[in-house]
Amino acid sequence: MAFNLPTPQNLHTADATSNRGFVGNLNPGIKVGGNLPISTDGAEVINRTASDATGNPAGVFFGMDGNTSTNSYDSTQEARVLLWSLQYNAPNRIQSSNLANGGSRFWLGSGSSPNQNYKEFFIGGHDTPFCASQAGPVTMCIDISDTSNDNTIGAFDPTDITAYAHGSVRTNIVGTQTLSSFFQRAFLFTTTKGSSNLPTFTGVSNFDDAILAVQGTSYTNKIGAWLTKSGSSFFVPCPFSFGDGNTAITFNDNGASVVSPASNSQNQENFRLTNDAMRIYLDMRNNAADSVVLSGSYAWGTAADWDFNQSRLSTCLLSGNFTGMGDFKIGSSVTASGSFNLSTGKRVKCNGANINSITVTGGLNIETNTVTSFSNISVTGAMDFDTAGTYTLTNCTVNEITNSSGGAIIINNSGSTITTNTGPNITIVLPPKTLTLTGLQANSEVRVYTAGTTTEVAGVENSGTTFTDATIVVNSVDIVIHNVFYEYQKIEAADTSSDLTLPIQQRFDRNYSNV
Amino acid sequence: MSDAIFDGDSLYITIPSTGNFGVGKNFYSAWKEWVALSDNAKYPLAFDTTGGDSVGGGQEIAPYYFCRNDLGWRIKMPSQDGEITVTGNLFPRDPSSSLFEQTSGFDAFLRLEVSTRAVVVEVETGALTATQAGQLALIPALL
Numbered sequence A: 001m002a003f004n005l006p007t008p009q010n011l012h013t014a015d016a017t018s019n020r021g022f023v024g025n026l027n028p029g030i031k032v033g034g035n036l037p038i039s040t041d042g043a044e045v046i047n048r049t050a051s052d053a054t055g056n057p058a059g060v061f062f063g064m065d066g067n068t069s070t071n072s073y074d075s076t077q078e079a080r081v082l083l084w085s086l087q088y089n090a091p092n093r094i095q096s097s098n099l100a101n102g103g104s105r106f107w108l109g110s111g112s113s114p115n116q117n118y119k120e121f122f123i124g125g126h127d128t129p130f131c132a133s134q135a136g137p138v139t140m141c142i143d144i145s146d147t148s149n150d151n152t153i154g155a156f157d158p159t160d161i162t163a164y165a166h167g168s169v170r171t172n173i174v175g176t177q178t179l180s181s182f183f184q185r186a187f188l189f190t191t192t193k194g195s196s197n198l199p200t201f202t203g204v205s206n207f208d209d210a211i212l213a214v215q216g217t218s219y220t221n222k223i224g225a226w227l228t229k230s231g232s233s234f235f236v237p238c239p240f241s242f243g244d245g246n247t248a249i250t251f252n253d254n255g256a257s258v259v260s261p262a263s264n265s266q267n268q269e270n271f272r273l274t275n276d277a278m279r280i281y282l283d284m285r286n287n288a289a290d291s292v293v294l295s296g297s298y299a300w301g302t303a304a305d306w307d308f309n310q311s312r313l314s315t316c317l318l319s320g321n322f323t324g325m326g327d328f329k330i331g332s333s334v335t336a337s338g339s340f341n342l343s344t345g346k347r348v349k350c351n352g353a354n355i356n357s358i359t360v361t362g363g364l365n366i367e368t369n370t371v372t373s374f375s376n377i378s379v380t381g382a383m384d385f386d387t388a389g390t391y392t393l394t395n396c397t398v399n400e401i402t403n404s405s406g407g408a409i410i411i412n413n414s415g416s417t418i419t420t421n422t423g424p425n426i427t428i429v430l431p432p433k434t435l436t437l438t439g440l441q442a443n444s445e446v447r448v449y450t451a452g453t454t455t456e457v458a459g460v461e462n463s464g465t466t467f468t469d470a471t472i473v474v475n476s477v478d479i480v481i482h483n484v485f486y487e488y489q490k491i492e493a494a495d496t497s498s499d500l501t502l503p504i505q506q507r508f509d510r511n512y513s514n515v
Numbered sequence B: 001m002s003d004a005i006f007d008g009d010s011l012y013i014t015i016p017s018t019g020n021f022g023v024g025k026n027f028y029s030a031w032k033e034w035v036a037l038s039d040n041a042k043y044p045l046a047f048d049t050t051g052g053d054s055v056g057g058g059q060e061i062a063p064y065y066f067c068r069n070d071l072g073w074r075i076k077m078p079s080q081d082g083e084i085t086v087t088g089n090l091f092p093r094d095p096s097s098s099l100f101e102q103t104s105g106f107d108a109f110l111r112l113e114v115s116t117r118a119v120v121v122e123v124e125t126g127a128l129t130a131t132q133a134g135q136l137a138l139i140p141a142l143l
Helices: A207-215 B023-035 B130-142
Strands: A002-004 A058-063 A080-088 A104-110 A118-124 A138-143 A151-153 A161-168 A181-183 A187-190 A200-205 A228-230 A233-235 A240-242 A249-252 A257-260 A280-282 A291-294 A297-300 A306-308 A315-318 A321-323 A328-331 A334-336 A339-341 A347-351 A363-366 A373-375 A378-385 A389-394 A397-403 A409-414 A417-423 A426-429 A433-438 A445-450 A456-460 A467-472 A476-483 A486-495 A500-503 B005-007 B012-014 B019-022 B047-050 B054-056 B059-061 B064-067 B074-076 B082-087 B089-092 B108-113 B119-121
Touching: A002 A207, A058 A104, A104 A138, A118 A138, A118 A161, A161 A181, A200 A207, A207 A228, A207 A233, A328 A334, A397 A409, A397 A426, A417 A426, A433 A476, A445 A467, A456 A467, A486 A500, B005 B023, B019 B023, B023 B047, B023 B064, B023 B082, B023 B089
Parallel strands: A200 A240, A200 A249, A233 A257, A240 A280, A249 A291, A257 A297, A280 A306, A291 A315, A297 A321, A306 A328, A315 A334, A321 A339, A328 A347, A347 A363, A363 A378, A373 A389, A378 A397, A389 A409, A397 A417, A409 A426, A433 A500, B012 B074, B019 B082, B064 B089, B082 B108
Antiparallel strands: A002 A200, A058 A161, A080 A138, A080 A181, A080 A187, A104 A118, A104 A161, A118 A151, A228 A233, A433 A467, A445 A456, A445 A476, A476 A486, B005 B012, B047 B064, B054 B059, B059 B119
């Protein structure tokens, strides 16, 4: 059982005077940083505003990979999530200005002078939960690729990010205490599958393992407060992967509810995320012993893709409810029978997965013809086929079908409701029904036509006493029964939308003469 | 006389020549045999009929034949000049529309002899009676 976190970028255990520069009239103090447990060394001030610095921000810049690190990251190449918790000193009096005045700010600096070239996010104030008194540690969760910053100071270069900072604007709300905050260890998570700094679940695991890894069991092994649990609900503000592709995994969420943050929503301005930040991956070994079961509820605040496009011996069951995320791609390892209500315009993309009984509020793409039979699926948007071929929909409800294959699509419709066929080049074929005529006079001729036409769909020249044809693919037929010794019969518009059996009585024709 | 000629595509029943024709044999029965050929069952019904039921005493209800002109069928005169006699109770299903058509360039005079009798006497001929024909038709089913 494991939730594997990468090595933190900065433990903040060094003296806060070891930095990449600062902003404001600031005394950063001489004490080492506030790595957890906070309670054991609560006086470790690394960021303090001037006592009379109302309206003027102040803060210390630290290198991305350590207090004085000069390592650089290119945020245009990959979304990376900078994540840590911090706690204000004197939690009964957070001497911060309000949000509108940028009481609490996040700075992301670039180049050799990051404290002169940075972008600025207003992330909280005494009027938001971020600076609420007695709140305990609060989360700083910033995608370095995010562009929702409030200001840009100097010449910020997104390809050369070298430092980050927490800035504050002190306001004397009550008392005269200095505003200070203590940093926990900071992570910089990568967001692409298999990348080195992506959190992963391995072994026999569930979401409690993630809580254990971050919250620990006591102050001795607690490393943060950004991943939380309440009842059976988990708040998980990071990208992660089920499996690392090499290690065994047997994951079961046990029906948990999992929430991922939205970006910059009201009272959650401390989450600044692109749609790439909170991506989730399935990365199991090619081993039938590996499995992932997600039967719970997943509510994603950003349209981050879920890449479950894995086609291996290992298995994944998605029977839960999935809401708000981006494109959700599923391979043949996956059985998806749950409900998917993705972000607007995002689609479930099926690459050979078993999607029988799936419910999709929105669009569904069928991206291969390795699976051609679908049953009991519900799609409120468009179901698109990108590979030419013949498919069977059994007892499905689909609002619209589309064809992006460039070839011909044939849909065998077995009891399904397809509201709109947008095409192009899609033929919907009803399943064959069986027509049975009983009580015939032997040697009668039977002809079955598409109703109202002369298109023959079945027939026999000389019948027995029963005629059966199991190939009727039209909903309505005309039936001619002819024997010169009996009166001609024509049955018009017989309903063959389902199997039909008709008893026939032929009346002797007294007016026929064979000479 | 020869039987009428049926054209399902144009819905014509063509009288092949001048002379005498029986509605039951040369029109109605000929149509039933024509329907059994090829894919002719796909065409609209050309005739329906009533009567022929035995009332005992060697008598039966006089048969009536209705040509389905309401479905488009017409009886066309031969490409000959002369007299045609059609015997039998032949009526158009739709009395308001014409049943017979002349062939252009020929003058054929048609005389339709209908019976006013409600019953007719079954006439034994060398051919099968309707009853006998019906019994014969049952034989294949018994084999």
